[in-house]
Amino acid sequence: MTDTTVFGLCAAAAVGLGLYGLITNPQPLRKIVAFNLLGSGVFLLFGVVGRRGAAAGFGNDPVPQALVITGIVVAFAATALAIALLLRLFQTAGSATLRDGAPTNTGIDPTGD
C-alpha cells in the first residue's frame, strides 16, 4: 500500500464520519464541527489525487493545491457565519435547538430589536 493510498482511505473515512455526525447529532454546533470534518476529508482527497499527479519536479500538482487553499478560507468564512447565526439564535431564543416549535423566550428579544 502506498503512502497516498493510506491517506486516501483516511480521507474517505473522514467524509463518512462527518456525514454521519451531520445527520445524527441534534446539536447545531456539533453539526458545524461534523461538516468541517466532512470538508476536511474532501480537501484531503484533493490532496491525494494531486499527489498522484506529481510531475515536472513538484511533489504535488499545484492546481488542486491552490483550489484547496481557496476552499479552506471559504470553509472558515462559512463556519464563522454559521457560528454567528447560532450564537445569535441562542441569545434571542435562549436555546440552540433546530427542533420545530421549540419553546422560546416569549418572542421578545432582550437585546431590543
Place this chain on the structure above:
Amino acid sequence: MSVATLLEMVLAAVVLGLGVWTIAARQTYAATVGFVAYGLLVPLVWVRLDAVDVALTEAAIGGGLGGVLLLGAAAQLRATEMASAAEEPGRVVRLGAAALSVTISAALAAAILLLPDPAPTLAPAAVANASATGLANPVTNVLMAFRAMDTMLEKVVLLLAIVGVWSLASDRTWGGRPGPHHQADPHGALAFLARLLPPVGIVVGIYIFWTGADHPGGAFQGGAILAAMWLLVIMAGLTDTPPASSRRLRLLLIAGPGVFLVVGLGGLCFGLAFLAYPPTLAKPLILAVEVAMILTIAVTLGMLLAGVPERGAQQ
C-alpha cells in the same frame, strides 16, 4: 511513489481516531477539542503529501483560527447541551445515516484505489507558463495568475461573510464594536505574551507572505498569522475591536477585492482579457494585489472571529 512507512500509518490512524472522537464524544466541548487536535495534525498529512502551502494554510486557518472560533462557541453554548440530549434521533435514522455514510466512504475509497495510472496532472502546464509571471512558487502562480478568478471571488466571499455576521447585530448595537471588551491582568501571562509575540509574529507573517513568491507561503498564510497577532492583543485587553461603522476598517475590508477588480478590469481595458497581466508588469501587479489581499485577509479573519457587534460604537 513509496510504500507507506510506519510514520504514515500511525499518522493516518491518529487522525482517523481524532475524527471518530470528534463525532462520538458525549460532551460538545470535548468533541471540539478533539477537532482542534485533528486540525493541527492534518497539516502533517499535507506535508507528507508534499503540499506545504496547503499545510501552512490548514495549520493557520483550519487548526488555529478555526479552533479559537469553535472553542469559543462551545464554551458559550455549554448550557444548552442538556436540553438537546433529548433530541437524539431514533434508531432508524441512525442506522440509515450509518448505511449512507459507509456507502459513501466505500465509494470514495474504491475511487481512490481505482484511480487511473498514470494520473492526469497540470504540473507541466504550470511549469511551462511560470515564466509569464516571474514567480517561482507554482501554487502562488495558480492562485494569482492562472486561476486568479477563483481567488478574486473568494475575496468577495470573505466580504459577504463579514456582511452576514454584521447584519446579525441588533438595532442598538448596529455599527458597534464586536465581542466583549476583554480584560486581562496587566501583569499576567496573557498580557505579557500579547506584548512579546506580536513583533515576532508580524515579522513572520510578512516574511511568509513575501517568500510566497518563490517558496511555500503567501498572502493567505501570512494574513492568518497577522490576524492571530491582532486577536491576541485584543484578547489581552491591550486594544479594542474597531467599531463596524469605522470607515478605515471598511476600506481595509474592500481593499483586496477592490484592487483585484481594478487590476482585472485594467487587463480588459488594455486589450488582453479580464485579469490578464501584461507580461512586463506581471510581477509588480501581482505584488500590488497581494499586498491589498494580505491586509484584507488579516482584517476579515480577525473581524469574523470577533463576531457580531455587541456594544455601541461609543462604549
